[in-house]
Amino acid sequence: AQSVSQHNHHVILSEAASLELGCNYSYGGTVNLFWYVQYPGQHLQLLLKYFSGDPLVKGIKGFEAEFIKSKFSFNLRKPSVQWSDTAEYFCAVKNPATSGTYKYIFGTGTRLKVLA
Amino acid sequence: DGGITQSPKYLFRKEGQNVTLSCEQNLNHDAMYWYRQDPGQGLRLIYYSQIVNDFQKGDIAEGYSVSREKKESFPLTVTSAQKNPTAFYLCASSMAAGGSGELFFGEGSRLTVL
Numbered sequence A: 001a002q003s004v005s006q007h008n009h010h011v012i013l014s015e016a017a018s019l020e021l022g023c024n025y026s027y028g029g030t031v032n033l034f035w036y037v038q039y040p041g042q043h044l045q046l047l048l049k050y051f052s053g054d055p056l057v058k059g060i061k062g063f064e065a066e067f068i069k070s071k072f073s074f075n076l077r078k079p080s081v082q083w084s085d086t087a088e089y090f091c092a093v094k095n096p097a098t099s100g101t102y103k104y105i106f107g108t109g110t111r112l113k114v115l116a
Numbered sequence B: 001d002g003g004i005t006q007s008p009k010y011l012f013r014k015e016g017q018n019v020t021l022s023c024e025q026n027l028n029h030d031a032m033y034w035y036r037q038d039p040g041q042g043l044r045l046i047y048y049s050q051i052v053n054d055f056q057k058g059d060i061a062e063g064y065s066v067s068r069e070k071k072e073s074f075p076l077t078v079t080s081a082q083k084n085p086t087a088f089y090l091c092a093s094s095m096a097a098g099g100s101g102e103l104f105f106g107e108g109s110r111l112t113v114l
Helices: none
Strands: A010-014 A019-021 A032-038 A045-050 A056-058 A064-068 A073-078 A087-096 A102-106 A110-115 B004-007 B010-013 B019-025 B031-038 B042-051 B054-057 B064-066 B076-078 B087-094 B109-113
Touching (some): A019 A110, A045 A056, A045 A073, B004 B087, B019 B031
Parallel strands (some): A010 A110, B010 B109
Antiparallel strands (some): A019 A073, A032 A045, A032 A087, A056 A064, A087 A110, B031 B042
């Protein structure tokens, strides 16, 4: 079955530290990849997405992610985190499913806490 | 404003009762999805629908049912057969089945079974 793995379940950083969250997916075909963020008490929102072209994708709030096809990875990075980045982060992949349908498969999430 | 509206936000139910969660979108999106979010388990797909009058089971469909009679509406029924229904339920939509479009999410419905 298709799956998405996020190996870091909880991450604690101090402000200004650099961030890298890992994401690996299992599907071998053409994929669309996403990172979503869920701030405390808020709904999920898109940080960035990759669908083709430049494998280095820039998103909102200074986040970026790199698609490495050979490693089936789409890691999220930010050079310098802020206290306001405290949230849960989800990696997702959009795959073709049955009969022309598409599914979005999510990882288990990474809870990031940034200490002021 | 365009978006996805889920209701109710909080719901309490006694064991053995069915409950229906509402999801309405005014984004003119073709595809709609229901996920369940549990701590440490991420989002798991319950059901999805790419067009009206058609839907598919996701990874954890047992104990749930859906309908898609209108493009803008995709209600989820949590039946008494769902063994562990207490959870946070998220509805989402995307522009079209194919393409690179992302999911847009509602604010969620938290169901507690007493």
